[in-house]
Amino acid sequence: MAPGSLDQSFVVEPVARLIEELSRLPGIGPKTASRLTFFLLRADEAQSRALAEAIVDVKAQVALCSRCFNITVGDLCPVCLDTARDQAKVCVVEEPLDVLAIERSGVYRGLYHVLHGHLAPLDGVYREHLKIEELLDRARSEPIDEVILATNPNTEGEATAFLIHRELTPLGVRMTRLARGLPTGGDLEWADADTLGSALEGRREL
Numbered sequence: 117m118a119p120g121s122l123d124q125s126f127v128v129e130p131v132a133r134l135i136e137e138l139s140r141l142p143g144i145g146p147k148t149a150s151r152l153t154f155f156l157l158r159a160d161e162a163q164s165r166a167l168a169e170a171i172v173d174v175k176a177q178v179a180l181c182s183r184c185f186n187i188t189v190g191d192l193c194p195v196c197l198d199t200a201r202d203q204a205k206v207c208v209v210e211e212p213l214d215v216l217a218i219e220r221s222g223v224y225r226g227l228y229h230v231l232h233g234h235l236a237p238l239d240g241v242y243r244e245h246l247k248i249e250e251l252l253d254r255a256r257s258e259p260i261d262e263v264i265l266a267t268n269p270n271t272e273g274e275a276t277a278f279l280i281h282r283e284l285t286p287l288g289v290r291m292t293r294l295a296r297g298l299p300t301g302g303d304l305e306w307a308d309a310d311t312l313g314s315a316l317e318g319r320r321e322l
């Protein structure tokens with residue numbers, strides 16, 4: 117038995133299966149998975165059914181915005197549909213969670229472009245796996261006057277920002293990068309709203 121795993125030989129199959137599935141989730145170890153499973157066993161039918169349906173629906177109904185690749189229901193995401201937002205600014209982030217983090221800061225009123233990852237050649241993630249070509253298309257066809265490179269302040273995020281900077285430069289787009297001050301090596305999604313807000317307001321020219 118692997119260290120840290122739980123002996124499940126004494127639990128019946130449906131229970132073991134739920135523990136197994138829950139323990140695959142980020143931040144949930146075997147003990148928490150067991151606690152959640154036994155909570156659901158005691159919960160009433162309606163509560164566990166609501167959870168199961170929410171999980172199924174999130175996969176069935178949620179898609180990617182055809183313009184910025186943020187998560188959405190339908191063709192365009194709520195940010196792209198909001199015509200009051202500044203259509204000339206595009207903030208490039210790695211993940212949809214980063215959009216949430218930046219929105220929480222309350223200081224940004226432009227659009228987004230979600231790359232869905234960062235360059236990580238050692239893990240087999242190359243340029244073509246990210247929404248970079250789509251960003252170049254937008255820079256050519258939309259009236260963009262500033263691209264904010266808000267990839268994570270770590271090695272992969274910097275490498276990704278560097279590549280995008282190189283590819284967008286010939287198109288004559290002004291580019292900025294978040295101010296230093298975010299926890300180095302971390303992910304945007306973990307930065308608190310105030311820190312992220314100041315990093316956006318203090319962004320520097322590239």
Ligand SMILES: [Zn+2]
Nearest residue numbers: 181184193196
């Ligand atoms: Zn969108």
